[in-house]
Amino acid sequence: MTMFHASTEQLELIDSFTRPLEELFAPARLHKSESDYGQWVTGAEFGWFGISLPEAAGGIGLGMVEEALLFEKFGRHLVTPGFMAASLAAKTAYLCGDAALAQQILNGELPVAMARQGAPGAGVTLVDAASAKLCLVLSPQGTALFHADAVVERQPLDAAQWSIPLQSARLAGNAAAHAATQKIGADVNLLLAAQLTGIAAATLDMAVSYSLLRQQFGAPIGSFQAIKHYCTDMAMQVQAAKDMLSFGAVAVAEARDDHRFQAASALVVATRAAFFNTAKNIQIHGGMGFSAECDAHLYLKRAHVLDTLAGGLKASRAALRRETSIFGKDAA
Amino acid sequence: MMPEMMPEMMDESPDDFRARARRWLRDNVPTEHPPVDGPESRAYALAWQQRQFAGGWAGLTWPRAYGGRELPVLQQIAWFEEYARAHAPSTHNALFVGMNHAGPTLIACGSDEQKAFHLPKIMQGDVIWCQGFSEPNSGSDLASLRTRGEVQGDELVINGQKIWSSYADIADYQELLIRTDPASSRHHGLSWVICPMDAPGITVRPIKTMAGPAKFAEVFYDNVRIPLANIVGGLNNGWKTAMATLSFERGTASLALQISLSQRVEELIAACDDVALGETLMDLRADAAALRAMSYQFAIKSESGPVGSEGSMIRLYFAELAQRVARVAIDIFGIAAPEVLAVHGLGYDYFDAYSETIAGGTAEIQRNIIAERVLGLPRGSR
Ligand SMILES: Cc1cc2nc3c(=O)[nH]c(=O)nc-3n(C[C@H](O)[C@H](O)[C@H](O)COP(=O)(O)OP(=O)(O)OC[C@H]3O[C@@H](n4cnc5c(N)ncnc54)[C@H](O)[C@@H]3O)c2cc1C
Numbered sequence: 129m130t131m132f133h134a135s136t137e138q139l140e141l142i143d144s145f146t147r148p149l150e151e152l153f154a155p156a157r158l159h160k161s162e163s164d165y166g167q168w169v170t171g172a173e174f175g176w177f178g179i180s181l182p183e184a185a186g187g188i189g190l191g192m193v194e195e196a197l198l199f200e201k202f203g204r205h206l207v208t209p210g211f212m213a214a215s216l217a218a219k220t221a222y223l224c225g226d227a228a229l230a231q232q233i234l235n236g237e238l239p240v241a242m243a244r245q246g247a248p249g250a251g252v253t254l255v256d257a258a259s260a261k262l263c264l265v266l267s268p269q270g271t272a273l274f275h276a277d278a279v280v281e282r283q284p285l286d287a288a289q290w291s292i293p294l295q296s297a298r299l300a301g302n303a304a305a306h307a308a309t310q311k312i313g314a315d316v317n318l319l320l321a322a323q324l325t326g327i328a329a330a331t332l333d334m335a336v337s338y339s340l341l342r343q344q345f346g347a348p349i350g351s352f353q354a355i356k357h358y359c360t361d362m363a364m365q366v367q368a369a370k371d372m373l374s375f376g377a378v379a380v381a382e383a384r385d386d387h388r389f390q391a392a393s394a395l396v397v398a399t400r401a402a403f404f405n406t407a408k409n410i411q412i413h414g415g416m417g418f419s420a421e422c423d424a425h426l427y428l429k430r431a432h433v434l435d436t437l438a439g440g441l442k443a444s445r446a447a448l449r450r451e452t453s454i455f456g457k458d459a460a
Numbered sequence: 461m462m463p464e465m466m467p468e469m470m471d472e473s474p475d476d477f478r479a480r481a482r483r484w485l486r487d488n489v490p491t492e493h494p495p496v497d498g499p500e501s502r503a504y505a506l507a508w509q510q511r512q513f514a515g516g517w518a519g520l521t522w523p524r525a526y527g528g529r530e531l532p533v534l535q536q537i538a539w540f541e542e543y544a545r546a547h548a549p550s551t552h553n554a555l556f557v558g559m560n561h562a563g564p565t566l567i568a569c570g571s572d573e574q575k576a577f578h579l580p581k582i583m584q585g586d587v588i589w590c591q592g593f594s595e596p597n598s599g600s601d602l603a604s605l606r607t608r609g610e611v612q613g614d615e616l617v618i619n620g621q622k623i624w625s626s627y628a629d630i631a632d633y634q635e636l637l638i639r640t641d642p643a644s645s646r647h648h649g650l651s652w653v654i655c656p657m658d659a660p661g662i663t664v665r666p667i668k669t670m671a672g673p674a675k676f677a678e679v680f681y682d683n684v685r686i687p688l689a690n691i692v693g694g695l696n697n698g699w700k701t702a703m704a705t706l707s708f709e710r711g712t713a714s715l716a717l718q719i720s721l722s723q724r725v726e727e728l729i730a731a732c733d734d735v736a737l738g739e740t741l742m743d744l745r746a747d748a749a750a751l752r753a754m755s756y757q758f759a760i761k762s763e764s765g766p767v768g769s770e771g772s773m774i775r776l777y778f779a780e781l782a783q784r785v786a787r788v789a790i791d792i793f794g795i796a797a798p799e800v801l802a803v804h805g806l807g808y809d810y811f812d813a814y815s816e817t818i819a820g821g822t823a824e825i826q827r828n829i830i831a832e833r834v835l836g837l838p839r840g841s842r
Contacts, residue, residue: 130474132534132756336835351840356831357824363835364777367770368750375753389749396746445742453749455545455726 131382134193134374141190142197148174153205155330155423162287164208165239165259171207172236177214180315185222186234192315196322196377200370203326206430208256208292209437212319213242213264216312220264220273224307229273238262243279244437245299253436254279254295262306265299266437270310278303291429314380314391317447318373320438321391324398324431325369331409331427332362338413349412358408365401372397389451395444402431478538484515485546493804494549497666497673502588502630505554509585519583523567526579533712533759537719544720551716554627558582558589560713562635565652565705569693574654578633590631592622592655592679593702599624600825602637603647603699607681609638611688611695616640616653618661618684626819628677629666631657635705641696650698652705654690661685671811709820711771712762718755718778722748724785732792740788747781769833776826779816786813 152167171177180195181187188194195215202211214233217240221230232238241257245267252265263274278300285294336359339350349355376390384390406428410417417424438444472480488511495501512518520536522528543551551559563582566575581587598605607620618638628634634655641649657664661684666674693701725748729741754774761767789806793799800807817823831837 130534133753133760336837339837347840348838350831350837353824353828353840356835356837356840357827359835359837360773360827360830363830364773367754367773368747368777371753371757372746372750375749375756390753393746393749396742397750400743442739445739445746448742448746449729449738453722453726453745454541455723456730 131378132375133371133378134197138193138197142194142201145174146198146201149201149205149207153207155206155426158206158291158426159421162292163256163258164210165256168210168239168259169236171211171214172234175234176202176211177236178218178230178234179215181218181222181230181234185227186231187218192318192381193374193377195315196318196373199319199322200326200329200373203323203430203434204330206327206426207323209242209323209434210240210256210260212323213240213260213262215319216242216271216316217262217264217273219312219315220271220309221307223309223311226307229306233262240264240273241276242266242437243297244439246439246443251296251298252279254282254297255433255437256293257282257295258293265305266316266439268439268443270308271312271316272305272308274299274303274305289429290433291426292433294433314376314388317391317395317438317444318377318380320434321369321373321376321394321398324395324402324434325366325373327427327431327434328362328369328398328401328405329366331405331424332359332366334424334427335359335362335405335409335412342414355412358412362405362408365404369394369398369401386452386454389448389453392444392448392451395438396441396448399431399435399438399441399444402427402434406431474535474538477535478542481517481539481542482546484517485542485548488512488515489546489548494553496803497675499630502554504549505588506585508549508553509555509559509583511585513584518585519563519579522563522579522583526567526575527583528579533715533762534756537715537755537759540716540719543716544723550720554588554630555582555585556713557591557627557631557635558587558633561591561705561708562589562633564708564712565635565701566692568704568708569652569701571692573689574692578654587632588627588630590625590628590634590657591705592625592628592634592636593705594624595621596623600822602702603650605637605639605650607636607638608642609640609651609653609686610642611640612685614688615685616651616688616691618653618655618681618686620681622679622681624667624676624819625679626676628657628679629664629674633657634679635692637698637702640698644696647699649696650702651695652692652698652701653686654692655684655686659684659686669812670814671808706821707766707768707771710775710826711758711767713820714775714778715755715759717782718751718774721778721782721785722752724748728785728789728792734792737788737791744781744785744788747777748785751778751781769829772821772826772830773834775820776817776823776830779823782816783813786810 175188178187179190183189218230218233238261240262241260243252243254243265245252263276263279265272279297280300282295282297287293342349372394376394379387379390410424416422494504519528520531524530595605609616609618636653636655640651661682663680665678668674725744786809790810
């Protein structure tokens with residue numbers, strides 16, 4: 129039978145696979161420490177870095193649908209983008225025939241940080257990179273895996289501002305990549321979209337719970353139409369992002385003709401969903417939402433970090449323009 | 461009458477189904493444009509339905525017992541995708557009510573006699589249906605409706621007025637919601653009846669829409685006599701039947717239009733060389749792709765039972781996206797372009813799209829429903 133969406137079995141599998149997240153990655157942890165590198169080995173032990181790599185290569189042997197669902201959960205828990213870096217780095221190494229390197233990444237021996245480079249020669253923005261041994265650089269040219277030493281002139285930025293350690297840096301002029309590929313652009317888009325979708329979903333849940341809890345004028349604020357309609361708009365954003373992600377992941381897993389179009393659409397939809405929902409969630413929480421103690425701002429800030437890793441919404445839209453839909457001219 | 465295709469269909473692969481749909485559409489889609497309203501639009505819609513039925517493409521998801529094909533909704537979507545790509549006439553025509561909510565309501569709530577009599581007629585393109593729910597003083601607050609039906613022997617005698625009834629001037633039947641228990645209030649004591657539009661005592665006054673044509677109408681009932689046998693879902697039980705109708709209207713009814721939106725966006729992208737609109741168009745493109753993904757999800761879920769208020773979310777997402785798409789077309793071409801001014805052109809589409817967030821329950825009402833039934837927020841003051 130032709131598949132179009134993630135199956136119930138796949139959803140249940142990922143639910144059980146990610147149960148430890150509740151305890152280990154409560155979003156509130158980021159109020160105390162912005163980096164997740166303390167949990168690096170844990171992530172490796174759970175097999176979270178190699179879910180879609182074959183078992184023979186040290187992975188779990190599942191596919192892109194499961195991986196997208198896993199990263200949606202990571203987005204919900206604001207797990208460091210380093211985990212995405214690890215997964216994509218292992219895949220890059222594996223595709224370039226460096227099985228040993230892939231294995232070391234999957235074991236957790238070589239922590240990876242992610243960086244975005246806007247154009248060749250331009251500076252890079254590094255995320256959560258203090259203890260990383262490798263650096264995965266995303267650019268319009270594809271995905272390239274470098275030794276951490278290749279990223280030089282690092283300037284630490286204020287970690288508290290974006291609730292995650294950031295560095296601005298440059299790739300050394302003579303730096304050579306361990307591995308590089310242009311083949312996993314759709315995977316990159318899906319993992320970014322998945323985390324942004326997770327953020328949109330988590331902030332919807334947070335907004336609805338608070339709307340039921342918080343009382344003003346003798347009634348829960350969720351009984352007021354303005355709040356209801358915000359929540360509904362958030363729910364529509366989540367439904368669109370989730371269904372687009374699942375549809376796109378299946379298209380990639382099944383190598384459908386339009387899979388790149390679907391994955392690029394998923395990123396644009398999820399980015400906008402995350403920005404919309406994180407902002408409305410702050411508004412719905414009132415003064416509490418504006419306070420540093422509340423988790424609401426953590427989601428907003430992480431949405432910006434992921435959007436930056438994606439190259440920015442403008443670039444994501446431009447990338448979508450290059451893809452072909454089945455309703456496009458050539459198909460008609 | 462059995463449509464021609466039966467034997468070859470039995471174990472046809474999805475790809476073969478699509479290919480066959482594409483071939484048939486290529487050979488059969490009418491080249492002349494649909495007339496905008498009145499008897500010509502009726503004749504056109506019926507002829508096109510008859511042709512689809514003869515080709516074996518009508519009632520794809522309807523029960524076999526009444527001449528339907530009982531195929532999965534996913535197959536229906538595949539048909540709609542090919543339908544959109546072939547630029548076949550919009551399903552937003554005089555057949556809309558019959559095919560998308562009157563028929564499905566009869567399937568869900570009708571008696572065997574009602575189904576056996578009406579379903580084949582709808583599917584074969586013999587009849588047009590319209591909907592008589594709204595009244596001058598009962599729109600969003602449908603349960604306040606006052607058109608009444610008095611039980612006299614084995615008949616109902618109906619007096620009152622409906623409004624905004626699409627295609628009422630060219631319809632054979634109406635899904636008519638009336639108050640049959642005079643002592644009742646709100647959603648109690650209503651009945652959903654099949655009203656033959658040629659019954660003595662009915663007066664129809666067409667109303668023009670802001671897009672130009674006379675697409676809906678006021679309907680007046682002056683001692684209109686309808687047999688009790690025309691009640692669907694039981695006397696005084698009409699609210700339940702009406703909710704079934706609305707669940708179809710807000711669920712599967714727009715499937716074809718949802719799917720065709722991707723096609724429309726691609727056409728705008730191809731036509732637009734204004735760089736400044738690039739980002740807007742890419743958002744529309746991505747959102748149309750998401751709408752398609754949601755439609756597939758809805759279809760998959762509906763295989764294992766009714767989907768419920770979640771359908772409202774897709775319907776509303778579609779409505780607002782359709783308006784954005786229609787609007788940007790005007791930005792791309794400008795108000796004086798031939799593409800905009802043409803009969804059924806982009807100007808017509810643009811104006812017509814304003815109805816998407818009003819008809820079938822306004823966007824505000826849909827938001828209330830989603831907040832309360834999907835998200836579980838408390839009912840507030842109205
Ligand atoms: C093109 C078109 C075709 C139609 N076809 C049919 C048809 O075939 N058959 C039929 O029966 N009807 C039909 N209708 C009528 C349609 O169902 C009603 O117009 C609709 O339900 C709204 O009712 P109303 O027009 O009375 O607006 P009102 O209910 O008066 O609403 C006016 C405004 O108030 C807002 N409002 C009302 N109540 C609330 C609330 N509780 N919370 C927040 N906002 C609220 C509305 O959202 C709207 O913005 C059609 C309408 C259109 C535009």
